[in-house]
Amino acid sequence: MSVSSEVSELSAAPARLPAPARRRDEGPLYGRTFWLTYLGNTAFTIAMALMYRYADFVLYLGGTEWNVGLIVGLGMVGSLAMRLFQGYGIDHFGARRVWLWSNTLFVLSLLAHLTVSDPRGPWIFVLRILYATSLAGVFGSSITSISRRLPLERTAEVIGTLGTSGFIGMAVGPMLGDYFCGHEPITRTDLVWMFTVAAALGTISLFCAELATRHDTRRPSHRRSPMLWVLKRYHPGGVMFLAVVLGFGLVIPTTFLPTFIEARAIENTGTFWVAYAGTAFMARLATRSFPQRYGVRPMILIGLASLAVSLLLYLPVRTQWALVLPGVFAGISHAVLFPSVTAQGATSFPSRYRGMGTSVMLAMLDTGMFVGAPVVGRAVEVSQGAGLPPYTTTFVSLSIGVMLTGVCYALFARRR
Structure with a gap:
């Protein structure tokens, strides 16, 4: 999935909400759960934005702009598949499980990129698809998890506040990318550091997600048309x-x-x-x-x-x-x-x-x-x-x- 689209998903809020309905009194709006989620999403979006330098990785391996576009484009298959699965998956397994599974996949897919040597082989396409799948899963399930504990009339406010973490990530992540790859020539060591730091940030996000959702319970699923x-x-x-x-x-x-x-x-x-x-x-x-x-x-x-x-x-x-x-x-x-x-x-x-x-x-x-x-x-x-x-x-x-x-x-x- 597009990294910018995921940040947009976080920062978008409903244009109009119904009149105040029943409250979901599950703790203060900006309590421990919210700030753990905020910290986790900030770390996650920094890691995600660090991957704006993905093209440098493909070019280092001997690829061209066409290879960059093909890899990124076909990687979106994973995001599209997750879109179709996400509603059912969250209903069936719970937002907590989908969030943690997706975050784990994010870390593993980044580290597995260190084994890639051919920009035209099937392995890099598989990893990009898994990477895009993990992005869609993390953002969709995290928003679902946090919104379910909010009173309906405050959902837009809190989700909008949570969305500011995405803009922080979009500012900080590319700076890290410049530090690792903003020079010539780019070496293998530079790229190893880029993927390793992104995976470390993903691990921080995973740890925060585990703490934020530790007391979540899975909601019963409903019949879907x-x-x-x-x-x-x-x-x-x-x-x-x-x-x-x-x-x-x-x-x-x-x-x-x-x-x-x-x-x-x-x-x-x-x-x-x-x-x-x-x-x-x-x-x-x-x-x-x-x-x-x-x-x-x-x-x-x-x-x-x-x-x-x-x-x-x-x-x-x-x-x-x-x-x-x-x-x-x-x-x-x-x-x-x-x-x-x-x-x-x-x-x-x-x-x-x-x-x-x-x-x-x-x-x-x-x-x-x-x-x-x-x-x-x-x-x-x-x-x-x-x-x-x-x-x-x-x-x-x-x-x-x-x-x-x-x-x-x-x-x-x-x-x-």
Whole structure:
């Protein structure tokens, strides 16, 4: 799964909640369980963001941008599979077990990468699929676990507060990545340290999860309607395509930023991610009441415009500090587009199927990553082979595609 999509999943909160219902008095809202979860998620997202340097690993092994895109894209199969299993798995086994199992898989998949020597062999694809599966499992089960102990009227507040751990991780993780891989030449030792530190952070997260859920009890499962029947009846429509487009947009910073800065003779990505995370954090706070005041559609248009602009702002980048501008607009896009698209899609489902609706929208985001990563990788190589500036051609093409999507959405939304 996309790392940014997982951070978004943490920081997104329902746009509207029902009137205060019964309380679930299971301790203070910001007590021991919350802060253990917060610490665990912070460690986890730092480890996850450290893997933004995954492309350096593939290139070190002798791969190309095409191999990077193919590995990351096919890895999303694991995330999509977990989306389908997650609801049943949490109901059947309990959020605690799924959380701990997924976190353990995360650590093991990172350490197993140290045995990879061929970027084209099946082993690296298997490990990437397991890695993406673990991401989806950890975030989905952790949110379920913490939300089940909250009073309904405070759920948005607490989940939103928990989501700030994701932005901390997005700022700190890439700095660690720069420390290990932000120089030439990158050595095997650098990569061993990168995966080992990420696994250590994952172990801290696992320890926190075990303590936070030690007293959890598994809820009884309920009869579930067939998923295909629900999707056919409450299909969210064209907004699903917007989630795919967002997935394409997230591929650039989370997968191809290291290869882009290498082509521009820039060593570090830290300035981009500090600008990205800081802007996303502030934009999320500044726009949290916009959907209620102005509706979701203007938010989607603002997000698409910011995404298109961010892609064009990569073109003049020649120094590390010039990465700030695309980082700012990419952060705005992330902050406003993800919750808006997810909310519009999920709210087409009735409240009893709202969880499934959210999972469907996140699965479409993963589909965008699944398709987008190999497409972007191939576009870079084809452009280079044709004698065109590879990243300029790719980014301009993607920006035009996002603009056309925005125009089509604006026309469609007006007719409705």
